Amino acid sequence: MSTTAVERPVPRGATESRRRRVVGLGVLAAVLVIAAAASLAVGARALTPAEVWHGLFAGPESDQRLTEIRLIVQTVRVPRTVLAVVAGIALGVGGALIQGYTRNPIADTGLLGVNAGASFAVVTVVAVFGFSNPFQYVWFGFLGAAVSGVVVFGLASIGRGAGNPLTLALAGQGITVFLAAMTTAVSLSDTQSLNALRFWNAGSVAGVEFDVIWPVTAFIAVGLVLALATLPALNLLNLGEDVARGLGVNIAVSRTVGILAITLLAGAATAACGPIAFLGLMVAHVARYLTGPDYRWLVPYAGLLGAVVLLVCDIVGRLVVRPGELEAGVVVALLGAPFFAVLVWRGKFKSA
Numbered sequence: 001m002s003t004t005a006v007e008r009p010v011p012r013g014a015t016e017s018r019r020r021r022v023v024g025l026g027v028l029a030a031v032l033v034i035a036a037a038a039s040l041a042v043g044a045r046a047l048t049p050a051e052v053w054h055g056l057f058a059g060p061e062s063d064q065r066l067t068e069i070r071l072i073v074q075t076v077r078v079p080r081t082v083l084a085v086v087a088g089i090a091l092g093v094g095g096a097l098i099q100g101y102t103r104n105p106i107a108d109t110g111l112l113g114v115n116a117g118a119s120f121a122v123v124t125v126v127a128v129f130g131f132s133n134p135f136q137y138v139w140f141g142f143l144g145a146a147v148s149g150v151v152v153f154g155l156a157s158i159g160r161g162a163g164n165p166l167t168l169a170l171a172g173q174g175i176t177v178f179l180a181a182m183t184t185a186v187s188l189s190d191t192q193s194l195n196a197l198r199f200w201n202a203g204s205v206a207g208v209e210f211d212v213i214w215p216v217t218a219f220i221a222v223g224l225v226l227a228l229a230t231l232p233a234l235n236l237l238n239l240g241e242d243v244a245r246g247l248g249v250n251i252a253v254s255r256t257v258g259i260l261a262i263t264l265l266a267g268a269a270t271a272a273c274g275p276i277a278f279l280g281l282m283v284a285h286v287a288r289y290l291t292g293p294d295y296r297w298l299v300p301y302a303g304l305l306g307a308v309v310l311l312v313c314d315i316v317g318r319l320v321v322r323p324g325e326l327e328a329g330v331v332v333a334l335l336g337a338p339f340f341a342v343l344v345w346r347g348k349f350k351s352a
Helices: 012-041 049-057 064-102 114-129 134-156 165-189 191-201 210-229 231-237 241-246 251-273 279-291 295-320 328-351
Strands: none
Touching (some): 012 064, 012 295, 064 165, 064 231, 064 251, 064 279, 114 134, 114 165, 114 191, 114 251, 134 165, 134 191, 134 251, 165 191, 210 251, 231 241, 295 328
């Protein structure tokens, strides 16, 4: 009788599924690189690939035309492209996480009051201190988003319905409505606040420099690390709390880490760009359609899709109203709503 251990065979379907998901991630990464290259080339002044390359890597020039190209690429389009990628990843991952933690397919990052908290903080500091530069009020926007997220989570953690996804959604909506009313009251009483809110509330990746982008990226990086760390527990939570608890998941710790990750991701991205509605909601659904319900795959897909969609929408916004521009947040909403409607229709069609 042989004593050699018998290896458990890996199902052929599982291996094929994993291969397709890895290939899909590679395709999305390649599309993201192409979109980033297009973002550097497209704008009020179209640049050739050779001019983009020169603008990226050339030093000071005696030729005025080449100097202008270098300035356009390095000081305008590179920061804009980097912010679109970083914010898109953050909003995509945040959208997927919040749908998982609330078990609500129509949840987005605004559900935690993040957007409302950031808006209220921005209009308040503009009204009180007279700030006019995004570098001055972006930190207050992030602080407002973080405080709002903590308050919502705190309210959802007390009382009979503590920890229930429905309680979290109700707490988020309550805080959102309250802060929206306060924001309206402040902005209507101060013209400068109203103007700042109108600009910031449109949702744009333009006009933000690296002195804002790098610190925001650091917060988002911490949020991504926390998000990746909690994905196995999130998969188990979606099987039901009793099952997750029976398999050793500390539900309170897992949910706290998840909400903290969502707050960091959505709060930092919203503070830098303004509220980009619909992005997290849309790409999470697309990612789930491509990968299935396994959050270890769904979240990376949602992040890459978020970056691609935000970059493409920013590029479209530069082209459709030339020589002016349409903010990326507006384009996301215009393109995202019908796209989401198509996804809903396809889902109903398949289930019929």
